[in-house]
Amino acid sequence: MEEEYQYSGSGEELQARELDGEDQKLQHHCQLPGAEEKLVLQFMDSMHNYLSLFDEVSSALRQGWFDLASARHSMGASRINSSLLDLKFHPAATTLKITNCDGTQPHFMLRKWVSSEHESTQLEDEHVQPQDDSVKSSGLADNDEVQKERSKSLSVFGVLISPKLRASQLSFERALETLIEIANMRSSLLYSFHQLQKAEDTKQ
Amino acid sequence: MANRVQIPTNSSALIAMIADEDTVVGFLLAGVGNVDIRRKTNYLIVDSKTTVKQIEDAFKEFTTREDIAIVLISQYVANMIRFLVDSYNKPVPAILEIPSKDHPYDPAHDSVLSRVKYLFNTESVASGRR
Numbered sequence: 001m002e003e004e005y006q007y008s009g010s011g012e013e014l015q016a017r018e019l020d021g022e023d024q025k026l027q028h029h030c031q032l033p034g035a036e037e038k039l040v041l042q043f044m045d046s047m048h049n050y051l052s053l054f055d056e057v058s059s060a061l062r063q064g065w066f067d068l069a070s071a072r073h074s075m076g077a078s079r080i081n082s083s084l085l086d087l088k089f090h091p092a093a094t095t096l097k098i099t100n101c102d103g104t105q106p107h108f109m110l111r112k113w114v115s116s117e118h119e120s121t122q123l124e125d126e127h128v129q130p131q132d133d134s135v136k137s138s139g140l141a142d143n144d145e146v147q148k149e150r151s152k153s154l155s156v157f158g159v160l161i162s163p164k165l166r167a168s169q170l171s172f173e174r175a176l177e178t179l180i181e182i183a184n185m186r187s188s189l190l191y192s193f194h195q196l197q198k199a200e201d202t203k204q
Numbered sequence: 205m206a207n208r209v210q211i212p213t214n215s216s217a218l219i220a221m222i223a224d225e226d227t228v229v230g231f232l233l234a235g236v237g238n239v240d241i242r243r244k245t246n247y248l249i250v251d252s253k254t255t256v257k258q259i260e261d262a263f264k265e266f267t268t269r270e271d272i273a274i275v276l277i278s279q280y281v282a283n284m285i286r287f288l289v290d291s292y293n294k295p296v297p298a299i300l301e302i303p304s305k306d307h308p309y310d311p312a313h314d315s316v317l318s319r320v321k322y323l324f325n326t327e328s329v330a331s332g333r334r
Contacts, residue, residue, distance in 0.1 A: 050317075051311060054311070057302065058308065058309055061227070064230045068229065069226075081225070082228070085229075090238070091238055092218055092235060092246070095219075096216075097215050097216070097217070098273050098296060106295050106298070108273060113235055114216075150235075153235050154233065168233060172233055175230075175234075176219075176231065176234050179276065179300055180274075186298055186316055187295065189316065190295070
């Protein structure tokens with residue numbers, strides 16, 4: 001542990017301040033040329049993307065609500081409501097994978113329509129490149145599994161359903177993908193904010 | 205703030221929802237619905253009969269469960285428990301305030317933006333306050 005001594009404004013008192021390892025690293029990092037500017041840029045970019053993505057998600061949700069209302073109009077209100085929701089034990093078909101890429105901020109990855117029976121045919125977020133060629137070659141099987149899971153989700157509301165309900169499902173899937181991007185942007189925004197805050201505190 | 209928070213990695217985490225019926229139904233169509241062996245769900249449908257206490261309890265439950273990575277909450281519902289949402293500061297689960305049919309998204313009420321807005325507040329910077 002490094003100890004630092006500094007005089008107060010009166011010049012009479014001696015004040016000992018310990019810097020822990022983390023503050024030392026941050027101070028060193030911020031002393032690198034352009035490090036703080038880089039953080040500010042990351043903060044501003046994250047803020048801009050965070051707000052833009054919310055416009056996108058609002059638009060996708062509006063479309064989803066409209067399609068759901070249209071489906072309810074054609075199928076009847078009694079056929080699309082929360083009382084029909086499946087309360088028997090069942091796992092989620094769409095989940096998230098959290099990774100901690102650089103040890104500082106969480107990164108969320110969407111895993112859509114992963115069947116509990118066929119975990120190997122999972123589809124991941126489009127930003128993640130599949131590492132195994134066998135996943136690519138079984139693309140058709142993946143699509144069949146995805147369609148099967150989608151139909152299973154729709155079957156809660158009966159067998160004969162309005163095309164608007166399918167459209168609503170796709171809109172909400174799109175909204176979900178955008179929300180995961182927002183979650184990642186939130187991570188980046190809060191991380192850069194906290195780093196800037198710490199840098200300001202360290203300077204003082 | 206000075207303590208480093210452990211970020212848990214999870215290969216199969218859930219998305220929880222506290223929202224109106226149409227929003228929850230829509231996201232359930234997208235496959236996020238989960239019901240465990242004890243018949244506990246990862247969502248709460250908020251309607252005119254839902255009390256603030258129920259919303260608070262659901263929020264506390266979802267933010268303490270280890271299998272939940274993101275909590276989607278309608279912004280008008282978040283406004284009912286604003287003190288609880290604003291005091292939450294863990295990285296996981298992430299709290300995302302979403303619009304609802306009758307209440308469009310308002311950045312002025314977003315808890316994340318409220319937290320970081322002081323960086324744009326020239327008064328606090330000039331006075332040297334935190």
